[in-house]
Structure formats: C-alpha cells, structure tokens
Amino acid sequence: MSLPSVSLDVSGERFQVVYHIRGNEKEALARAGAVCLEQTVEIPDDLVPEGDIRSQIVGRIESFDQVENDRFETVISYAVELSGFELTQLLNVVEGNSSMLPFVRVERLDLSTSLRAHFKGPRFGRAGLRERLGVARRPLLCTALKPVGYGPSELGELAYRFALGGIDMIKDDHGIADQPFAPFRERVKCCAGAVERANRQTGYKCIYVPNVTAPFDRLADQARFAREAGAGGLLFSPGLAGLDAMRCLADDDRLSLPILSHPALQGSFVLSPDFGISHFALHGQITRLAGADAVIYPNWGGRFGYSREDCQQIAAGCETPMGGIKAIFPVPAGGMSLERVPEMAKTYGTQVVFLIGGGLHKHGPDLVENCRYFRELAEQMEPGDGGER
Amino acid sequence: MSLPSVSLDVSGERFQVVYHIRGNEKEALARAGAVCLEQTVEIPDDLVPEGDIRSQIVGRIESFDQVENDRFETVISYAVELSGFELTQLLNVVEGNSSMLPFVRVERLDLSTSLRAHFKGPRFGRAGLRERLGVARRPLLCTALKPVGYGPSELGELAYRFALGGIDMIKDDHGIADQPFAPFRERVKCCAGAVERANRQTGYKCIYVPNVTAPFDRLADQARFAREAGAGGLLFSPGLAGLDAMRCLADDDRLSLPILSHPALQGSFVLSPDFGISHFALHGQITRLAGADAVIYPNWGGRFGYSREDCQQIAAGCETPMGGIKAIFPVPAGGMSLERVPEMAKTYGTQVVFLIGGGLHKHGPDLVENCRYFRELAEQMEPGDGGER
Numbered sequence: 001m002s003l004p005s006v007s008l009d010v011s012g013e014r015f016q017v018v019y020h021i022r023g024n025e026k027e028a029l030a031r032a033g034a035v036c037l038e039q040t041v042e043i044p045d046d047l048v049p050e051g052d053i054r055s056q057i058v059g060r061i062e063s064f065d066q067v068e069n070d071r072f073e074t075v076i077s078y079a080v081e082l083s084g085f086e087l088t089q090l091l092n093v094v095e096g097n098s099s100m101l102p103f104v105r106v107e108r109l110d111l112s113t114s115l116r117a118h119f120k121g122p123r124f125g126r127a128g129l130r131e132r133l134g135v136a137r138r139p140l141l142c143t144a145l146k147p148v149g150y151g152p153s154e155l156g157e158l159a160y161r162f163a164l165g166g167i168d169m170i171k172d173d174h175g176i177a178d179q180p181f182a183p184f185r186e187r188v189k190c191c192a193g194a195v196e197r198a199n200r201q202t203g204y205k206c207i208y209v210p211n212v213t214a215p216f217d218r219l220a221d222q223a224r225f226a227r228e229a230g231a232g233g234l235l236f237s238p239g240l241a242g243l244d245a246m247r248c249l250a251d252d253d254r255l256s257l258p259i260l261s262h263p264a265l266q267g268s269f270v271l272s273p274d275f276g277i278s279h280f281a282l283h284g285q286i287t288r289l290a291g292a293d294a295v296i297y298p299n300w301g302g303r304f305g306y307s308r309e310d311c312q313q314i315a316a317g318c319e320t321p322m323g324g325i326k327a328i329f330p331v332p333a334g335g336m337s338l339e340r341v342p343e344m345a346k347t348y349g350t351q352v353v354f355l356i357g358g359g360l361h362k363h364g365p366d367l368v369e370n371c372r373y374f375r376e377l378a379e380q381m382e383p384g385d386g387g388e389r
Numbered sequence: 390m391s392l393p394s395v396s397l398d399v400s401g402e403r404f405q406v407v408y409h410i411r412g413n414e415k416e417a418l419a420r421a422g423a424v425c426l427e428q429t430v431e432i433p434d435d436l437v438p439e440g441d442i443r444s445q446i447v448g449r450i451e452s453f454d455q456v457e458n459d460r461f462e463t464v465i466s467y468a469v470e471l472s473g474f475e476l477t478q479l480l481n482v483v484e485g486n487s488s489m490l491p492f493v494r495v496e497r498l499d500l501s502t503s504l505r506a507h508f509k510g511p512r513f514g515r516a517g518l519r520e521r522l523g524v525a526r527r528p529l530l531c532t533a534l535k536p537v538g539y540g541p542s543e544l545g546e547l548a549y550r551f552a553l554g555g556i557d558m559i560k561d562d563h564g565i566a567d568q569p570f571a572p573f574r575e576r577v578k579c580c581a582g583a584v585e586r587a588n589r590q591t592g593y594k595c596i597y598v599p600n601v602t603a604p605f606d607r608l609a610d611q612a613r614f615a616r617e618a619g620a621g622g623l624l625f626s627p628g629l630a631g632l633d634a635m636r637c638l639a640d641d642d643r644l645s646l647p648i649l650s651h652p653a654l655q656g657s658f659v660l661s662p663d664f665g666i667s668h669f670a671l672h673g674q675i676t677r678l679a680g681a682d683a684v685i686y687p688n689w690g691g692r693f694g695y696s697r698e699d700c701q702q703i704a705a706g707c708e709t710p711m712g713g714i715k716a717i718f719p720v721p722a723g724g725m726s727l728e729r730v731p732e733m734a735k736t737y738g739t740q741v742v743f744l745i746g747g748g749l750h751k752h753g754p755d756l757v758e759n760c761r762y763f764r765e766l767a768e769q770m771e772p773g774d775g776g777e778r
Contacts, residue, residue, distance in 0.1 A: 006539060041537060043750075082537065086567065091654060093564070097723075099652075101692075151395065177478040214475070216631060239488070240633075244630060245631060248605045275660050276657035362436070
C-alpha cells in the first residue's frame, strides 16, 4: 500500500550531499537508502506515493563507494525545491533527522547553481576584508579582549594597546555579551573609541569587532548600535544564536560589516568521525553559506580536540569553489602563542588570520611591543606562501 | 604574571552545571579545572587576575567524584551574572567552548532561583496543554502531515481525516516548510480550516500545529500568520533556527500558542557518551527553559540511535523540578506504530504524547478508523499509570 500519488512541478535540478556511512556494505547501502527517505518524505518505503514523489522528492543515491573498511561514501541528491531556497530548511534536508543517526556523517555539500544563487554568502570575503584593513598580502592579525569581568574601561585600555601595536582586528572574547560588568552599549562605545584613537596615532585601519551574539529579539538592535558606535566588524556565534541569524547580519545592507564566526556550541557536530558534520562542511562550507567572512576554530595542538588534518580541512572548506560564494579566512585559535606562528604559517600560508589571545600577554612585559613583534612575524612571510593543503 | 585585578559587584549567587569527564583521576581533575577557565575567562591560569575575577568569575569545582572507571562527575558553579540573564549566553557558559572538548559532557543543569526567574519557560506546560485540548488524563495523541511534496489540498484532506478520527494534535512534518509544492500561507490556511471543520463535526478540540521554523527574518511573520489563520500550536526546530528563537515564540503574548519542539539537527549533541550534552539536559531541561510545551525525540527501537534509557532520561528531564519552570510532555516518535503503544505506555505512563506518523496509515485501509483505534488504545490506559522512571 502507498499513499495517493500527485503530479509535481519541479525543475529536475538537484543538489548533492556527500555522506560517509559506517557499516558493512549491505548495512551501509540500507542506511543510505534510509537517509534518502529520512531527509525527505519521512515515511516507510512501502507508503511512498508512486510518480513524482517517489521519482523527484525522495533522495536519490547517485554513487556509493567504499572508502575504508566499514565506511562508505555515498552521494545523495535532492530536488532543489525541497530546500525552499532558505538556509534553515536546506540544513534540515542536509542533516536534520540524520543528525540523530549514529552512523551517518555529512562530508561535503555540492550545491547546484540555482540553489547557490539564493545565497549571497560573505559580503566581503578574503579580498574585501583585506581591502578594508589595508593589508595586501600578509596574514591578518587578530586578538581578543578578555577576561570577562573586566569593565568597559579595562577592555578599552586593552583595545587601545592592541591597536597601537598593530593588530588588525580586535574582537571581544565570545563570552563577553551583555553582562553587568560591561554592559553591551557602554563597552562597545568605549572599545570602538579606543581603537579609533589608536588608529589616528598609527595610521592603521584596525577594526574593533564586538560580540553581538544576543537573544533573538535583541540581535538586530545590538548589531545596529555596534555599527553606529564605530565597530568595524561583528563577532557572532551561530551555534548559540543560529546560522540563519548570521546570514541576516551578513545580508543587511545597512550594517555592511565583516563578520567573524565563533564556534561556540558547534563542537559536538564535528567531534565524531561517525556522525554529525565534517570540519570541512561545517566550519568551511556552511559557515560561508551563512555569510561569515572569517571562521574561528580551535587550532590543533591547543586546548581542543581538532587535529592538524581537521584544521587543514577547514582551511580547504574556506576556499573550495562554491560558485559565487566568496572564499573566507580560516582563523585558527584556542591557546595559540607567538612561538607557534612559524608552524601555523607553514600549514596555512598567508591566506589566514592568526588569532592569539592570552598568548599575546605572555611574550614580554610590554603588550604593545608584543603586538609589534606579532606583526613583524607576519610581515616576514613571503606573499607566495601557500600553505600545505 | 597575571593581568591587573579589578573589583566586581557580584551577588555571590551561583548556578551549577553537572559535567561528566572522561580520563583517569588526574586527567579528569585537570580537565575539570580547564573547564572552569574555558567557560569563563578563557586565559591560562597564570594570567587570571587575582581578586574578584579569580574568586568570583572563574568557574568553581564544587564536587568531583568517580562514577565509573575513567569517568568522573564534577559539579562546576558559575556566577549567575556570567549568563547575562539571557539564554544565548547561558548556553555559552554551560557548553560553548566545552562543546569542542572531546571528553566533557553536560549531564544536568541546576539553575539558581534568581537565574530561573529570568526565564518564563513553557507558557502552557502539561496542565495548560491538557486544558486546551480538553483531555484530562489519558496520553495525548499526535500525528504528522506528510509527505513533503503534497499540496495544501492533499495535506488538508489528511488533516481532516486525522481530526475526524480523534487525534489531538496534527502537526506538519518538520520538513514541510515553505516549498513551492505547498507554500506556507496557503498550506496553513487549508489545514487549519480542515481541522476546524472536523472539530465542528466531532466536538473535539483538535489543534493544527504548523511548522513555523523559518529564516530569522521571516519567523515572526510566519508565526503571526499561523495564529491568525487558526493554528492551535506551533512546531519549531530549535536546532535549525535557534533555541532562543523558540523562547521568543513562547514568550510572545500576542501568539500565546503551545509549542512542539522538533529535534532536527540536535542529534549530534547527544549521540556520544563522552562529549556534548545529555539527553536529560538537552531534550528535557534546556528545551523546557527555551519554552517548548512538548518535546519530540526519536523513541528507542525506531529508526534512530536513542536507547530506552536515553528516552527515560528525556522523560525525566521533562518533569524534573526546575523552580517555576513547568513540566512538559515527552513526545517519543520516529517510526512508531500502533502495535508499540502498549509498550510505550508501560514506559511513559499517561503523561506523554504519542506521535505516530506513517504508522497510522498502516493499521488498516481506513485512516479515520485507524485514528479511532489509536484513541481507544490511549483511552484504555488507567489514569494512575505512572510509567517506569
């Protein structure tokens, strides 16, 4: 028995998702078939209406290949219309219910041309961010205002010294939100003012990047306030407040500010090789699609569980061709130090943002000098340094 | 060397998060200490300013106990002010950066009284939803309109027959968004009208619960439209569009509609015993805090990877005391059938919503009769059935 069939007006255009599926060949193939139903019609195969729903709406296995013992790669295609041409529902088709399957992992997205055309992606991308910061070739430099608990004046003073030392982007620590120690508006005014003051002295184009991650009903106001107060970019944690909220910030012509994406609450997606989403797809492709110009993630060898290969995959996802969607900067971070810059440079090349937070305080007693040293390290890199990926 | 100290005006009130940490005792204790820094100041211990930041802002280990070989339970407390009294930042303190640590899992939240007072939680909860549906004691019945690809008239016809058969809540499949096959407004009007028509015949108080998960900038409009068109509840996937967006829907007095939370894209949080968030905390406590009146999740023995114990933990998280935050309904789903109702009843008791989708079509040839049988099964349950947890 199946449900009644209907005729559908679909274009026939499909987008593809590459999944890795664990199991022996028979299990994995059955699981791939289950994904085709799970991500679309959500009914057992024997209930699927014949005709257009079976032939167009149900996911279609385009290929199925063994990649290693008990692991298969399958490409499943979906009608572009299923996405509703919106990010929330696109994510749902890619990995909504599959996120609850312990043996299916999203490896890569291959969006079709017409689907990509519905997404503007990053407003600035690498070239636009370089232009805004006046940095043609070397890696960009970023640091974080911390710790949470400091008031606007302490944070402003730190921002001033970082900017004086030649840092390009000074972001709030992502845990600095709208707490009573440093209320959002007061803090943003103070830090933006401090950076502007330093820029007048140095002639640099350093930007202050406040954290605007906020409750749903306050986000637009906070972002607008930040812009008016002189922020040069926005820090946003899509894991906390939604990938599509970030897309809205990126698409807003009245804001028109570069966006740094922070990975808070996103780690569970990537930590298992068996389920979730790959580093490449989540921190690279999906973050780009959601409008970030640069994506922060924990570098290998720091405090977190990402390997060097994971990080290289993120960097690759930041620049893999995606039609009109601009390439963005990888921002390896999380316990980085000045000592590790040469090693990071070797891996990432010059198309990278180095983010050093606490480590900048540790090099020597003078914070401004430490920043200058950081900048010198970056300036020594050859423009042709392409990194290893 | 440490950063300059400051004096802070904090209340001294703290909330607690129970984490499980993998490792031997020495490793686990070091990892607990790292979480105290990671979720707050994000600087190495030797840089932490002495005084109030070290004593009040850094997380504090309140207890540390072995629970099994290579697994320890630690209770870490945080100053309530760190949360900024908002859900986005509260989630960040609980599990923002820790989500990237492969050996730390959030097991339970113990929010303090004053922190809880900032969250309204579910507007209806169990008692409110029962009153709205006119069902005093038996389990509630829910089904889903599917498959995606059907137009408004096919979905409306299904809704009519489900309502005629005595289903209490008829929700959209969560993959039905705003696709060209069934544009949001047209679909909602059609299905809400169909359910109203059936209610006039039956005298029941069945509600239509459309999926309002939508892009950030269209969500408020869609929810308002649904309400005006006669929807009796809202289906929302916080994994796709944000937990705090759901809180806003719940808090909106102009909407004042019960909310069903769908777990799309949330599975990666709970699938590993080593990292992420427990079933109890995510699908139970956090979903409640974010305003859902009922939480859908995949029941054990269906298509997904949740065990019976995981599901019992979710049910427990739906009703564990949380101050003024109301208890909500667990909604086990995902490949359920009428045949499994007695077994589910045994586990969950009567404070549950049974959600059967495709399975309702399979019992016999007459959909309305199948629904009536479903209702009879529920009505046979004794009011005192408490379930096994």
